[in-house]
Amino acid sequence: MPTSIKHTYLQIHPRDNVLVALTDLPLGTQINFQQDTFSLTSNVAAKHKFTINAMQPGDAIYMYGVLVGKLSKPVAQGEAITTGNIVHAADDFALGNRKTEWQVPAVAADYRDKTFMGFHRADGSVGTANYWLVIPLVFCENRNINILKEALTAKLGFSKPRGYESEVDSLVQMYHDGRSTQEILNADLQLSPEQATTKKLFENIDGIKFLTHDMGCGGTRTDSEALCGLLAGYITHPNVAGATVLSLGCQHAQAAILMDEIKKRDSNFSKPIIMLEQQQLGTESNLLHEALKQTFAGLMEANRQTRRPAPLSKLCIGLECGGSDGFSGISANPTLGFLSDILVSLGGSIILSEFPELCGVEQELSDRCITEDEAIRFIQLMRNYNARAEADGSGFYANPSPGNIRDGLITDAIKSAGAAKKAGTSPVAAVLDYPEKVTKPGLNLLCTPGSDVESTTAEVGSGANIVLFTTGLGTPTGNPIAPVIKVATNTAVYKRMPDIIDINCGTIIEGQETIEEAAIRMLDYVIDVASGLTQPKAVKLGQDDFIPWKRGVSL
Numbered sequence: 001m002p003t004s005i006k007h008t009y010l011q012i013h014p015r016d017n018v019l020v021a022l023t024d025l026p027l028g029t030q031i032n033f034q035q036d037t038f039s040l041t042s043n044v045a046a047k048h049k050f051t052i053n054a055m056q057p058g059d060a061i062y063m064y065g066v067l068v069g070k071l072s073k074p075v076a077q078g079e080a081i082t083t084g085n086i087v088h089a090a091d092d093f094a095l096g097n098r099k100t101e102w103q104v105p106a107v108a109a110d111y112r113d114k115t116f117m118g119f120h121r122a123d124g125s126v127g128t129a130n131y132w133l134v135i136p137l138v139f140c141e142n143r144n145i146n147i148l149k150e151a152l153t154a155k156l157g158f159s160k161p162r163g164y165e166s167e168v169d170s171l172v173q174m175y176h177d178g179r180s181t182q183e184i185l186n187a188d189l190q191l192s193p194e195q196a197t198t199k200k201l202f203e204n205i206d207g208i209k210f211l212t213h214d215m216g217c218g219g220t221r222t223d224s225e226a227l228c229g230l231l232a233g234y235i236t237h238p239n240v241a242g243a244t245v246l247s248l249g250c251q252h253a254q255a256a257i258l259m260d261e262i263k264k265r266d267s268n269f270s271k272p273i274i275m276l277e278q279q280q281l282g283t284e285s286n287l288l289h290e291a292l293k294q295t296f297a298g299l300m301e302a303n304r305q306t307r308r309p310a311p312l313s314k315l316c317i318g319l320e321c322g323g324s325d326g327f328s329g330i331s332a333n334p335t336l337g338f339l340s341d342i343l344v345s346l347g348g349s350i351i352l353s354e355f356p357e358l359c360g361v362e363q364e365l366s367d368r369c370i371t372e373d374e375a376i377r378f379i380q381l382m383r384n385y386n387a388r389a390e391a392d393g394s395g396f397y398a399n400p401s402p403g404n405i406r407d408g409l410i411t412d413a414i415k416s417a418g419a420a421k422k423a424g425t426s427p428v429a430a431v432l433d434y435p436e437k438v439t440k441p442g443l444n445l446l447c448t449p450g451s452d453v454e455s456t457t458a459e460v461g462s463g464a465n466i467v468l469f470t471t472g473l474g475t476p477t478g479n480p481i482a483p484v485i486k487v488a489t490n491t492a493v494y495k496r497m498p499d500i501i502d503i504n505c506g507t508i509i510e511g512q513e514t515i516e517e518a519a520i521r522m523l524d525y526v527i528d529v530a531s532g533l534t535q536p537k538a539v540k541l542g543q544d545d546f547i548p549w550k551r552g553v554s555l
Helices: 106-111 139-152 165-176 181-185 221-235 255-265 284-302 332-345 362-368 372-391 402-406 412-423 452-461 491-496 515-530
Strands: 018-021 030-033 036-039 049-051 060-063 066-071 086-088 115-120 131-136 207-210 240-247 273-277 308-311 316-321 349-352 428-433 442-447 466-471 484-488
Touching: 018 060, 066 412, 106 332, 106 515, 115 515, 131 139, 131 221, 131 284, 139 207, 139 240, 139 284, 165 181, 221 240, 221 255, 221 452, 240 255, 240 284, 255 273, 273 284, 316 332, 316 412, 316 452, 332 349, 332 412, 332 442, 332 466, 332 484, 332 515, 349 412, 362 372, 362 412, 372 428, 372 442, 452 466, 466 515, 484 491, 484 515
Parallel strands: 131 207, 131 240, 240 273, 316 349, 316 466, 349 442, 428 442, 466 484
Antiparallel strands: 018 049, 030 036, 060 066, 066 086, 115 308
16 A cells, blocks of 8 residues: 555555546546546545446445445446445455564664553553543442542542633623523634633542443343453553442442453452442432542552653553544554554554454454464454344444544445554454453454444453544543543544644645654653653543443444
């Protein structure tokens, strides 16, 4: 694949029989490709594809060198590919030979001695932040979690992002002044300056994070056990100093199950953990008084920890995409892939998830697995997941959203072939099923849905201490304990949504820099974030999204 782009259309792989429009191309635009010259027979919007030759129903469409669909109608040379003339199709896959050779990026040598400033934990992991968790084992405790949040957050100096209370005050005043509905709708509400925040009481703690969810009881036992595994992943996470856990007492997700899951992930677990059961303590006030006292004491201990230098091998980066577009696979995603290869060569860990968005590239990824056992596990997870989806009438083919389709990702295989570019070229060290923990350096495949928040939640639960999140349409996803760095695939969305996006890879589409140059720029930013020198937009906004995956079908 080209590492820089200087034209208005692009062939991604030599096998491809469609070209990608990099700008809006009107009907009649002359295309000079290889030894042929032809004109577009339809308008082709930027990010969409058009044919190199005239084709017939049933003919295969290739992008990124793989099958991504088949034609349902005849198409002329230079005609746009749309949902009206293509249907999803992907090659079958099976256990193949190991293909684990790869080229280590030369620039990796420049980063071998670089470090970041992190929080060193007893299990040998290193955090990019230092948080205290307050979490419920069951949804019945959500109200008490929120009461603790209201009581602790502002008083300890962990104030919420700027609210819109002053704007509401203006609207109320207009109502009292007798303004009409139309006057209110036409009002120009000025954003008020950010209010001064209380100085943090505990300088070495980045925040207290209060997680809520709708699980723990009433569903399947499998879901409750998976929830305990996920929560254990968060409690043992390197970005977490300790945790307060509220339990009702009678729910499926028992404290004993949680502790077993913690021991699976850290057999010598030594972090402070406060476990309080409401049915045992009696009144709500008893529960909350104990939670407040014991949490405050835990914070005092957690505040003793400080940042110290750590090698880049201690980074575990989750790779995510959401609100993807037709540029995702040729700008931001391959940039993440090059960065991933650098980090793997340094001994770091990478997590690629979203299994519904790996449809069509299963053969390549399974062949890249270091062992046959890992390859077999990946193949089985993919087949079982898709079979469950098919049984419910919604296979992987149904994954692309209306926004994806509007911006050029018109089949799941097109979306998947571009999404897989985030993983670079290194071998697959391990294949994990949700909510297992990363234990090996290198590229790890984690079975999760394609849903942004569920997948990001899962990656962090498996150990990602930073998440790189690419978006072509704009997605405000974040995480309570791991910094989520948002990467734009195109300059337009970067300029339109500067409050949620950190890095622009639209420069690649515009020919201003190569994928390698963008990856180096991004890695330097990652190191600053990991050291606490820079806060990504999602952290500044308090975008603390947390949705556990119920193992039913979610694409």
